[in-house]
Amino acid sequence: MKPNQNRSPEDHRHPSTESAQPQRGGFAEGPSALPTASYTRSPGEPATPLVGTAVHCTPTFFPNAREFRLDKLEYNHTEHHIHNGPKQSTRASEASEGWKMLVEKTAPNALYNSSARFDPPKCDEDTRLEVINEIMGWIQDRDAPTQILCMTGAAGSGKSALQQTVSERCASLGILAASFFFNAGDSTRNNVSRIVPTIAYQLGHKIPGLRQLIGLAVEDDPLIFDTVLKTQMEALIVGPVHHFLANNSSLSETLPFALLIDGLDECNCLLRGRTPFRIFLASRPEMAIYEALHEPGHLHNAAYHIRLSDDYDATGDIRRSVQRRLQELGLRRKLRKGWFSDSDVKAIVEAASGQYIYAATVTRYISEPRGSPAERLRAVLTWAPGDCQKAKAFASLDALYRNIVLNAQQAFDKTDEHGRDFLLLLRCIIWDISRPLCLQERVYLLDIEVILCDLRSLLDKKHDLLNIYHNSFQEFMADPERAGPVYVYPGRAIEYQLKCCLDRISKIPLEDFNKEYQQASRLSSLVARKRLYLSKDQFDLLEVCATVLVDMEKTRFLKESFAEMLVPFIANDGLDKIDKWFRAPEYGDPAPQFFYMLDDYAASRLHFYYWNWRNGYCSWLLSQLQDFAPELAIVVRKYDGLWNTWWQENAGPLFD
Known part of the structure; x- marks a missing residue:
């Protein structure tokens, strides 16, 4: 009590x-x-x-x-x-x-x-x-x-x-x-x-x-x-x-x-x-x-x-504070009645997400003596990430974020024996915020706690997902002007994430997937099959890595450098494992049965990634490999045709 x-x-x-x-x-x-x-x-x-x-x-x-x-x-x-x-x-x-x-x-x-x-x-x-x-x-x-x-x-x-x-x-x-x-x-x-x-x-x-x-x-x-x-x-x-x-x-x-x-x-x-x-x-x-x-x-x-x-839920208190400060500003500056509305206050409170510092920063910006409070209020409500005025208004908040992250980096560097890049790891983890942290740990071979331990005032674990207390921190980390010394170029984060995924897939024995599916195929219940097959550690890790690899927004960001990264991966049978992810081994079951084992979200997600890979990614990869690894282009072309036939005969009708 x-x-x-x-x-x-x-x-x-x-x-x-x-x-x-x-x-x-x-x-x-x-x-x-x-x-x-x-x-x-x-x-x-x-x-x-x-x-x-x-x-x-x-x-x-x-x-x-x-x-x-x-x-x-x-x-x-x-x-x-x-x-x-x-x-x-x-x-x-x-x-x-x-x-x-x-x-x-x-x-x-x-x-x-x-x-x-x-x-x-x-x-x-x-x-x-x-x-x-x-x-x-x-x-x-x-x-x-x-x-x-x-x-x-x-x-x-x-x-x-x-x-x-x-x-x-x-x-x-x-x-x-x-x-x-x-x-x-x-x-x-x-x-x-x-x-x-x-x-x-x-x-x-x-x-x-x-x-x-x-x-x-x-x-x-x-x-x-x-x-x-x-x-x-x-x-x-x-x-x-x-x-x-x-x-x-x-x-x-x-x-x-x-x-x-x-x-x-x-x-x-x-x-x-x-x-x-x-x-x-x-x-x-x-x-x-x-x-x-x-x-x-x-x-x-x-x-x-x-x-x-x-x-404690501070939403009501923040609303009262914002309302009072805007009212006092109106009286002090002799502004017309109704210069702000209840919906304006609501928008600021919702953006604050329970953080007083955000609401205080916004009202302080609106109250600055130079300029019109009404115009500043309108600007606040329409700010987008990267807006220079927003960066100026949130300078004190940004300084707070920078100090916290820099202190965490210093603490990490003193104890880490592997020479890892703290800011790079943090950027990758934030990038995949919807990914379970237990899987991120396996991708980066990292105990997430060593990253979070000095950042608990900004983010924490909640049901094995990353919980960021305020959206402004993500905006801050993605803006080079605001983040300054803690900014990480997106290309570096993508390249590191892709390298980790390629390495993890390469080290998973192909036989593990076959064994897991064989165990699932012996079960009569489709629900039981789904729970066994899709909850297996190796398949989960493969799915995480494969979805990263076929994300065209990320891979095309790197262009030729990613194609070069794929050369040893393809040469060591990496596409065989991608194949196991795209089309489950049959072992007597029809291939469409695999899709019935997926819920609607998982099935539509697989469909989306397949089309990314088949219709856009493979053709781009072939054009890159043709110049410096033509022997591997043959392997890609083989799987390109295999997946196209498989999709048309088995999975395609389920989505058409």
């Missing part, structure tokens, strides 16, 4: 945060009671957090203030402020050498409220309510059996927007301990080198007593930032937090506890009961995360898993 199915958000609210309200004017989050006052800070005075200030002496407010005015001051003293260690000022702690070193290693741009992330993507007011409530319910349920929530989803499914929204909600409740937002285009946050210092900084900034412990840890080991991630987490987060709580056990229930990280798998050391954090990870389902969450991965039983792309 999902955490919030039978609970309202209020049911999950921790007692210490029920009355917390968002702080204004840049104050740090927290449940402390604050006076209502305005003042001017003196030049150079640091902005210190109000949470955790020591209060075991007569309070002095704003000692360095100038031009000070105080209206309606209300002061409530409480004994349970967050503090620890020697009674030294916040500024003195902040100035410690260890703390200074930590600050230099942080990534300010990674914070949820960083100015570098101005106007970050977040959920519209009435969208993604179900998943937001589930996440917030889990975060606030301190008694839940798991300490980590991992939300995975396809590229562009709205993970970052959800994490931003949840970060803001946690901050408003005073429960946000720390957040970190990765970004591939920002060198300060496109790797894990700064994540631990940045999280430690946020914890110390909110809790001065903890700040002192973190600073001392850095001073004790100034090279801590050059150690592995687990060591850094233990020294700068787990150890100080554990020590702080050991000396301040009464404060454990009042500390901020929500820790939000955008796509990191190395958080296991924050668990095991040594820290109070509820950790929310948002990540694409790439190999490290995928393996960790599935049995026997270390997060399989330790994490609550939300599969964003599978568990």
Whole structure:
């Protein structure tokens, strides 16, 4: 059961945060009671957090203030402020050498409220309510059996927007301990080198007593930032937090506890009961995360898993977002009423296929200040693959696709021992998207998992077929301008596929087909024959390879080079095996019986490929071979006549 199915958000609210309200004017989050006052800070005075200030002496407010005015001051003293260690000022702690070193290693741009992330993507007011409530319910349920929530989803499914929204909600409740937002285009946050210092900084900034412990840890080991991630987490987060709580056990229930990280798998050391954090990870389902969450991965039983792309249908939310943004654009630009229609919105939503990034890219393009929004909308609805305007509009989406594919290529190249071309294999697999992956594996002698493992945010297996989350990825891969360094020329993919097919057919013993059909011919039931004969591994592989070979659109693409590839194939009896595919061995049964064993689709497909081969392909092949392999042209001519006679006498009447 999902955490919030039978609970309202209020049911999950921790007692210490029920009355917390968002702080204004840049104050740090927290449940402390604050006076209502305005003042001017003196030049150079640091902005210190109000949470955790020591209060075991007569309070002095704003000692360095100038031009000070105080209206309606209300002061409530409480004994349970967050503090620890020697009674030294916040500024003195902040100035410690260890703390200074930590600050230099942080990534300010990674914070949820960083100015570098101005106007970050977040959920519209009435969208993604179900998943937001589930996440917030889990975060606030301190008694839940798991300490980590991992939300995975396809590229562009709205993970970052959800994490931003949840970060803001946690901050408003005073429960946000720390957040970190990765970004591939920002060198300060496109790797894990700064994540631990940045999280430690946020914890110390909110809790001065903890700040002192973190600073001392850095001073004790100034090279801590050059150690592995687990060591850094233990020294700068787990150890100080554990020590702080050991000396301040009464404060454990009042500390901020929500820790939000955008796509990191190395958080296991924050668990095991040594820290109070509820950790929310948002990540694409790439190999490290995928393996960790599935049995026997270390997060399989330790994490609550939300599969964003599978568990939630975003269509309705995307429709509301597109509708609202177009309406707001119309009001802002004073456009005539009815400048867009419900059918326009529907077309955009259908094209988005559940991906927020597509809809957001389209509405951003329509909203650009130059040009007419109505004209841009019309253009979007009529774009075709290869349109230069489309390429410009989808530049950010294309950059996302390129980064994912290039990273997957690098990971593949590091581990592949056969020197294979990752991009070429990927292009071939996408090309034959309707082909069962188990057969593609046999054609390319490849474990498909090694290709998919780092691309699960773009494509995955579904019922042994390739599932591409969004059509725009296929368009991207087929467009040289958009794909750039990951583009593969179609001729290369076709040539490689044909070579693999020729090689597979050449290595299948001809006797295998005869044996399989003999077994099928002994069965009285035609359905049983079909199931046995057509499900045999060798015949399946032959069918795949043969259909590729007789696809004139592919083979004629290569022209003379393919004819040269066929020379050793024909010389080694390859056409004998093609013959077994075209006309099943009789063994006492009439040849038309074979067609009755096929369903309508399979029969019509065989008919189509036969006509491709017989009426167009053979004549072209003969003309090519006549020049450089005339002895093989005789073999082709022999089978050309054989198939023509066979078709006219047996199969032709069934299709006429």
